[in-house]
Amino acid sequence: MRHNGYHLFNMGTIRNQYLGLLIILSVFFCSLPLCAEEASEASRPNRLLEIEVHRGDTLSRFAERYLDDPSRWPELLEYNKIPSGDPNLILPGDKLMVPVEMVRDEIADLIYMRNNVRVRRQDAPAWVMAGLYERLFSEDGIRTGSESYAQLSYLTGGGVNIDENSMIFLRPEPARDNVVKLEVGELRARDVKVLTASAAIDPGKDSDYTARVDEEQTTTLSVYKGHVDFISSGELVTVSEGFMARAEFNKPPEKPIRLPDPPEIKPMDDAPVNFGEFNPVAIVGNIEIRGWTESERDPVENVHIQLARDEDFSRMVFDKVVNKDSPDEWKENLSDGTYWWRAAIVTASGVRGKFSEPVIHTVDTHPPDLKIISPQDGAEIRRRIISVTGQTKVGSTLYVNDSLVQVDSEGNFVTAVNVNDGENEVKISATDRHGRKSERILRFQGQPLREEQGDADSLLVGVALALSVLSIGLILLLVMQ
Template sequence: MLALASPEGHFEHRIRQGDTLERLATEYYGDYKLWPELQQYNQVVDPRRLRPGAVLRIPVRLLSLQTAEVSFVEGQASVATKPGAEHTELKPGQKLTEGAEIKVAPDSFVTVKLADGSLIRIQANSDVRLKQLRRTGRAGSLQSVLEMHKGAVNATVGTEPDPSRKFEVRTPRATTSVRGTTFDVSLTEGGDALSTVTHGKVSVQGGSDRKNVARLTEGQGIAVSGEGQLGQTRNLLSPPDLSRIPETMEDSNFLSFQIEPVQQASAYQVQVARDESMNEVLRSGTFPSGQVRLKIVDDGSYYVVARAMDAQQLPGMPAKRKLRVKTQPPPPLYQQPAPGGTTSRTSGMLKCTPVSGVQKYRIQVADSAAGFDAPLLLDLNDSEDCSAQLASLPVGSYQWRAASIRQLSNGSPDQGPFSQPQAFKLANDPSAPDLSAMDSAEDLPGLHLRWPGEAGQIYRLQVSATEDFATLLADETLDTPVWNASGIRPGNYYVRIRTHDNSTGLDSPFSTARQVRAAAEIQSGFGLPLTSSDGEPLTRK
C-alpha cells in the first residue's frame, strides 16, 4: 500500500507475502533491473528475504516522469519551466514538466490537465508549482504534488477512487491529500490554508506532523493556521438560490444580478464559465453581498457558479445555473420625446438613432402601469428609420422601448436586446386661437388686438404685410392674449397666432391668418390717414 510522501522524497510500501525487490522494481519503476536501487536505499541485507509487514521505502526520483498539459488560459498567465528560470507566456496546449511554476494574474484563470485526466483549475492571483509529476510502473497511477504559494486551486482528481494514486496540494503549513474527489485549497492573506470538499474525501495535514491530520467528507471544510494548527471541521454553507438570475442577460456593460442571501454568509464567490464543468472560467469575483457585478462577456451560453463564504472564508457548496448573454446588435438610443416628456397625439412621433449594420428596428409601446408583460399597445417590428407614429393611441401615459434587428449571413433576422423602457405622455395639441373672435380697436392709432385665451397658455404672434408671411414685421411671444403696437405704420396687415400649452409643452398649429387694419393717428373725415408732402403719415407732436 502507498502512504503520504515523506520530506525525504519517498513513499512507503508495506511488504506482502511473495514480494521481491525485482517485482517491486517492476511494479513501481517499470524496470526490474532497478532492484539494486531499492536495496541500497533501504539497506536491505538479504534481498531474497523480505519480511512481510515490514515497510520498504520507494524513492520518488526513480519513478517515470510525466507531463501535464495546459487546456485553458483566460487573461494573463506565465510559466517558468524550472525554479529560477525566466517566466514566459502560458498558452493553451502547452506541455508542462515537473518543476514548472505557474503564475496567474488577477482576473485570470488557468486549467491544467494531468496525464490521468485529473484537472487543476488555478484561480486568479495564484502562484503554483508542479512539484511532482510521476507515474508508478509503465501504466500505474500518477503520483502528483502541487505546491501553492499564493491564491487558490480547485481540483477534480480522477473519475474513480484509486488507493494507489497520490495527489497532494501543499501550502507552507498544510497538505491536502486525495485519492479521487473534487476539492478546493486556498491561502488567505493572513496565511491560513483553507480546504473544502464538494465531492469525495480528503485528508488535511497541519504542519509537518503526519499525525496532525483531519479527514473531510463531502460538504465539509477546515482551516489550518499559518502556524500549522488544525481548526475544527466545519459543515459548508448551503448553496445559494440563483433563481433571481435572469435566463438572458442583455446589459452590454456588465453581468449584473442578485443572489438570494444565505444565512451566516460573509461574502459570495462567483464564477462564469463556458462549460458546465467550470474548466474554462472567464469571469470570477468575490462580493460582500448578493449583488454581483462582473465585466461583460461575448454573446453566447455560459454557466454561473456561486458559493456562500462563511466567517472563516471557507467557500460553501456550489450552486450552478445556465446563463445566456445577448447584447448584440446594440439597441438604438432614444431621440424623441425627452424622458418623461409629452408628445402630440396627432403629429408626435417616437424616434431613435440609427445603429450601424442594422436593417430594421422593433418598437414597442406599453401601458406604463402594466408594463411589457401585458398585451402591448403597439408592436412595430419593421421600422426602417427607427420611428413610430402614435395617432392610433389615446391620450395617456406610456412606456416605450426599441431593439435593433440585423440580418445574419444566412438571411435570417437577428434581434438584439431592447433598450431600457422610457416613459412618455401623449396629449392632444392645444387649439389655435379663434381669430374670428379677435377684437381689433381700429379707432385707436396703431394695432390693438385681443383674443380669447386660457390660463397657462403662451402665444406666439406673427404680423406680416403679405398673406404668405414671407417677411415678418413682428414675431413675439406673449404671456397674455393681448398685443399692442401703437407705432406701426397705418395700413392693412395679416396676423396669425399659435398657442403653447405649458402643462404639456405642446404647440398648436398657427391659426388661419386674419387681415387687420392699423389706424392712423390723424385721419381725414373719411377715416383715411393724412400724410405730409413726403408721403409720411401725420402725427401729433
C-alpha cells in the first residue's frame, strides 16, 4: 500500500507539474500577439511629414528625391492612399506622408526659381547654379541675383520667398527645422523663424510677414497676417497684423507703426495687354495710391508688381519693383491664358505695404474659333427651314447671312435659315471684342420636300394600276371571243 500510495503521490505531483507547464506555455503564447502589437507600435514612425507633390512627379521620382532610391517607392504606399487610386498617377497638389527617419537630414525643397539663383553647400567653398526641386540641408545657402527670385518649401511646414539680391542660410534649431539666417536682402516667410545679424523674428501660428536687412544691418519687419515677436538687444516687441517695426544693429526694436494701405488697382485696358504685352507704364497708370501717414519723411517711391498664373501667386510670371513716376520701359510678352496681378507700394526706406486684392486678367491674341455643329457641310436637306447651330468665343459678335445672332454665356449659338432647292450657301462670321474676325461658309444641298416626292410617287402608282386594269380587260375580251 505504501508502494501504491507512493506511486499515486508521484503521479499527482507529475500531473500538477504538467498542469503548471501548460499554464506557463498558454500565458507565453497568448502574450505573443500583444508583444507583436507592441513591437509593431514601436516600429511605427513617431512622426510623419506631409510633403506636396510637384508637377512631373511620379512615385519613383518622389522616392528618388526624398528617399535617395527610386526603387523604394512601394514603401510610400504603406503610409498613403493615392487619391487617384493609381500608384502610377500622383497629381500636383496631392499630399504624401513620409516618415521623418526616411527623409534623412533634408530640410527644404527649392520649389521655384527664376533667373540667377545659386546654392552653396555646407562643405563647399563656391556658389553654383541651383536646380529646380533641389534638396536643401542644414547650413546650405541660397543667393539670388538681380531680378532673380526663389521659393523654399519646408518639409515640416512653412515656406520662404526670397527676393532679388538676397542671401540666406538654413540654420535649424534643436526644436525646429524651419529657421533661416537672412544675411542681406529681403524674404517673405510663412511660419518660419528668421535670424539676422542682431535680431530674431519668431512668428506665431499661421503668420505671414516680410523681413528685410539693409547695408547698415538694420532689420525691418512687416506683418501681413497673424502676429510676430521681434527680438533685438534683449528686448521683445510683438508686431501685429498690419504693422511694421525696425531694429537698427544692436539696438532694441522701434515702436510698431501701421503699414501703408494696399493700393487700389483697376482692370487693365484691353489694347496693350490682351495682345500679349504687359508693361509698367500701363500698369502704374491703373494703380491708385492712397494715404500714407509717414509720407513726408518716408515717401512712396516704387510699386511692387506681381503677375502669376494662379490666384495663390505660386506660379509667378514676374515679380518686379518699378518706380511709380518713371517706370522702366520694358514689356513682358505673355502667352494666351488667364493671369492674376496685384500691387503693393514701396517707400523710400524700403517699407513694403500690403498687396492689393488680385485682379484677374485674360490674354487672348487669337481670332475667335468658329465651329459649326449642324448641319454638316455638304449635307442633303429635305426641309424648307433648318437650324444652324455652333460655337464660338464668348463675347463675340456673330452674323449669319448678315443677320445678327445671339451668342450665349458659353459661346453657343443657334439660328433658323431658309432652304432653297439646289446648292445653298450660309455665310457665318464672328468678331471678338478686340476686332479679330473669323469667317466660315456652310454649303448644303436642298432636296424636294418629302410630301412633294410622295405625290409624284402616288401618281406613278395610279397610272400603273390603270394600265394594269386596262390590260386585264383586254385579255378577258380576247378570251371571250
